[in-house]
Amino acid sequence: MCITFEEICEKEVINIADGICFGFADDVLMDTETKKVTAIIIRGKRKFFGIFGGEREAVIPWEEIETIGKDTILVKTAQKFSEKNEKENIFQKFLNIFL
Numbered sequence: 451m452c453i454t455f456e457e458i459c460e461k462e463v464i465n466i467a468d469g470i471c472f473g474f475a476d477d478v479l480m481d482t483e484t485k486k487v488t489a490i491i492i493r494g495k496r497k498f499f500g501i502f503g504g505e506r507e508a509v510i511p512w513e514e515i516e517t518i519g520k521d522t523i524l525v526k527t528a529q530k531f532s533e534k535n536e537k538e539n540i541f542q543k544f545l546n547i548f549l
Contacts, residue, residue, distance in 0.1 A: 453518060463492055463523045466516060472508055475523065479509070488512055490523070 455478060463472040477491040492508045514527040 451518075458490065458518075458523070461518065461521060461523045463490065463510070463525060465529075466524050466526050467528065472510075472525075486512075490515070 458475050458478065461475065463475055464470070465472060472492045474492070475490045476493045478487050479489040479491065480486065481488050489509050489511045492510070508529050510525050510527055510529055514525050514529070516524045516526050518524075
């Protein structure tokens with residue numbers, strides 16, 4: 451079966467190990483030497499005009515994908531969302547918008 455990047459991003463990712471919905475796939479990792487997809491990336495939801503939120507991220511290896519269905523991608527993983535740099539200064543986020 452062939453699937454496009456756009457189609458992957460339109461599917462919800464659900465962990466069958468605990469029933470948690472990770473959200474929608476945002477990106478894929480590709481190995482340029484083997485020309486194969488190695489993982490899907492799910493980022494946290496952005497809040498307040500895309501400035502705040504989005505600190506969480508899950509990288510799910512391709513081997514942990516059980517099936518890709520019509521509406522969902524089922525994975526079996528122990529992976530949880532990880533917090534990225536919680537101590538980043540809010541003021542710095544505002545500055546980044548204007549720089």
